[in-house]
Amino acid sequence: MTRAFLVVMDSVGCGGAPDAAQFFNGTRPDTGANTLAHIAQACAEGRANEGRSGPLRLPNLDHLGLGAATRLASGDATPGLEAVPEGAWGAATERSLGKDTPSGHWELAGLRVPWEWTYFPTDGDAFPEDLVAEVCEISGVDGILGNCHASGTAIIAELGQDHIETGRPICYTSADSVFQIAAHADHFGLDRLLELCQRIAPRLHEVKVGRVIARPFVGTSETGFTRTTNRRDYAIVPPEPVLTNWVQDAGRRVHGVGKIGDIFTMTGIDDCVKGSDADLMQSLQKCVDQAEDGSLTFANFVEFDSLYGHRRDVSGYARALEWFDREIGKVIAALRPGDLLLLTADHGNDPSWSGTDHTRERVPVLCAGVGAREIGQVEFVDVAASVAAHLGVPAFGPGRSFL
């Protein structure tokens, strides 16, 4: 029986979204944003030489069709990514109204988000007084810090010491529908932070705020503050069955790797491992070595997004892509006959763009194990239909298989 490995390279977009003008970073529309093409161009022009140098080298992904998919999606040049594709390749367009991680993943799993998310205002206090009061009551503090739109690394650098001195949690948001709480893992306590997030989440989900995110960090003002991998997302439950449910309901196993468990609130998922992307790559390799016949492994690699995209670090993003390419080459080599490895992304996060938020983009769709073929332009929901078709399980919803 065949197996499927669905791998989301978080934020690795390839430009060309037809509705990019309706999405913004600050006041600048996302029109023209292109995570992959702009990284490739920066590398080729010698503008991404920190910890690496020269043109972007992604031989494994490019041989599957990464450069070709980017040019198809956007028409933009992809210097260094010019291989003749040997995989099945194409680009997918998102229809949901958010450019966030849950919208992207739910839609890849066959479900277009049926509502508009709630976002917090950019002017004045971001959060209503009753929400602030409930945070204070739950955690027994006399106030919060932040209460604004912010970059998560910048705000802990700015308010980390104040947080240690006052005990007040740092609450912030972004262009996504998120309520994020940063707190020191030792001073405030990890368990206390997780409990706070878990208890505040239902009232936020009720008003269609997509996620409450716990952001534990460590360090001192002298050494600097660093976020830990104990981040935890408390997301709304998908309102309808998705790919993971379809597969599980057909009596198959579903393994999660990385944020997948949080994004789908473990719905349809038998087990999920977490850790750094390096840890997750080992877990993915282990799944390729050991996963049962007929099973689905669904993985997310988040560091492209969290460490480099939001930080607008072009060199770092290029380094992460080159590392991923080397590692995924080993995964591809370990696939068994009949296996499908499908690589895609959930949205863009162009590190050369303004602001610090995601960018609305199309995403590449690259398949290993099913021969060479141009898939062309497809929809996010078609990914779910194709994985289900490959596994031979019934698919539901609007997607159509391209395999």
Ligand SMILES: O=P(O)(O)O[C@H]1O[C@H](CO)[C@@H](O)[C@H]1O
């Ligand atoms: O700046 P940090 O804390 O990384 O936040 C980013 O991560 C959030 C969730 O993925 C996004 O909404 C964005 O705000």
Ligand SMILES: [Mn+2]
């Ligand atoms: Mn994402």
Ligand SMILES: [Mn+2]
């Ligand atoms: Mn993000």
